[in-house]
């Protein structure tokens with residue numbers, strides 16, 4: 001029936017999809033929809049059951065058009081932390097997330113959901129882009145130490161009183177803000193953070209230097225929207241695809257920019273692009289990333305395997321009668337894209353709900 005309240009119609013379509021997928025009867029579905037309409041009429045919002053929250057988070061992953069890793073969408077562990085309303089309790093939940101997800105290297109895809117941004121205010125925001133990330137510092141001569149992508153957030157942390165050691169791999173603190181309170185800064189205990197030293201099986205790529213990367217990517221700055229309810233703090237992790245580290249984070253000129261150093265260490269002819277020295281350095285760096293993660297028993301996927309898994313995801317979804325949407329420009333890997341089937345496929349970049357959304361940085 002027509003809805004005056006857009007929240008009620010968002011809830012309607014989510015509950016119908018969610019309950020159909022969970023095999024609920026139409027009677028149970030209609031009853032739950034009536035119950036939500038009453039709650040929305042009374043309070044202006046509504047509260048998801050744990051099952052609706054968990055399946056909604058999984059549906060949102062399945063609908064993430066820019067994600068190559070969606071084959072495993074239905075195996076997401078969900079921590080319901082909607083009762084965590086203080087900075088301290090959020091901090092403790094984040095440490096538990098890191099430990100559970102890391103699992104000694106056998107990474108488990110996990111999401112922790114904090115209280116939604118409701119009409120009653122007091123939204124919770126985590127200021128970090130990822131729970132684990134390296135600081136970036138601008139030196140007096142304009143050069144950058146650490147991750148250039150972290151310079152703005154590092155400055156925000158320093159303006160909140162934080163001080164790093166000034167190395168290229170300083171772990172950033174967790175910054176948690178509840179409602180209109182001042183954001184609170186919490187140190188990340190080093191002993192729960194697993195890092196992997198990057199070494200090539202045959203070549204010394206960084207003579208006299210230790211290059212490393214952290215094991216678990218945990219996105220903390222996206223908004224999870226389910227049935228019209230927004231969860232502005234819902235950090236989620238999977239495992240890395242090797243190219244993210246080897247072809248972007250350590251390779252981009254605007255990141256750690258390691259390709260020239262590697263090519264020099266390999267003795268390549270860097271006088272002309274014709275030697276493809278950048279490509280040769282890139283391949284060996286990516287081989288080193290995959291080799292190092294595997295040697296340390298930390299989950300990682302190469303871009304060829306990940307592309308095949310996306311193909312399997314696509315077949316599974318078509319069998320289930322669901323459309324498969326995707327954004328081609330994000331789904332192709334940043335290295336050797338044309339060696340994957342994704343490059344030779346097309347995807348409809350239509351937005352489905354529930355989903356994960358970017359949101360403006362709170363600093």
Ligand code: HEM
Pocket residue numbers: 057061064066067068069070072076109110111236237238239240241244301306330356
């Ligand atoms: C399990 C292993 C997973 C792998 C290997 C994987 C891989 C990736 C990669 C390579 C990207 C592109 C990132 C970039 O280029 O910056 C991506 C994007 C994305 N992934 Fe996945 N993913 C995994 C799990 C997950 C999980 C568990 C979720 C959420 C529950 C998720 C949600 C997303 C979203 C929302 C994006 C788009 C991010 C943006 O728009 O900035 N992924 N994924």
Ligand SMILES: N=C(Nc1cccc(CNC[C@@H]2CCCN2)c1)c1cccs1
Pocket residue numbers: 217218219236237238239240241244
């Ligand atoms: N493997 C991962 N990589 C990933 C996923 C989503 C977003 C990101 C970070 N993307 C932002 C960067 C910076 C701009 C373009 N890429 C990384 C995962 C992170 C969390 C779950 S899976």
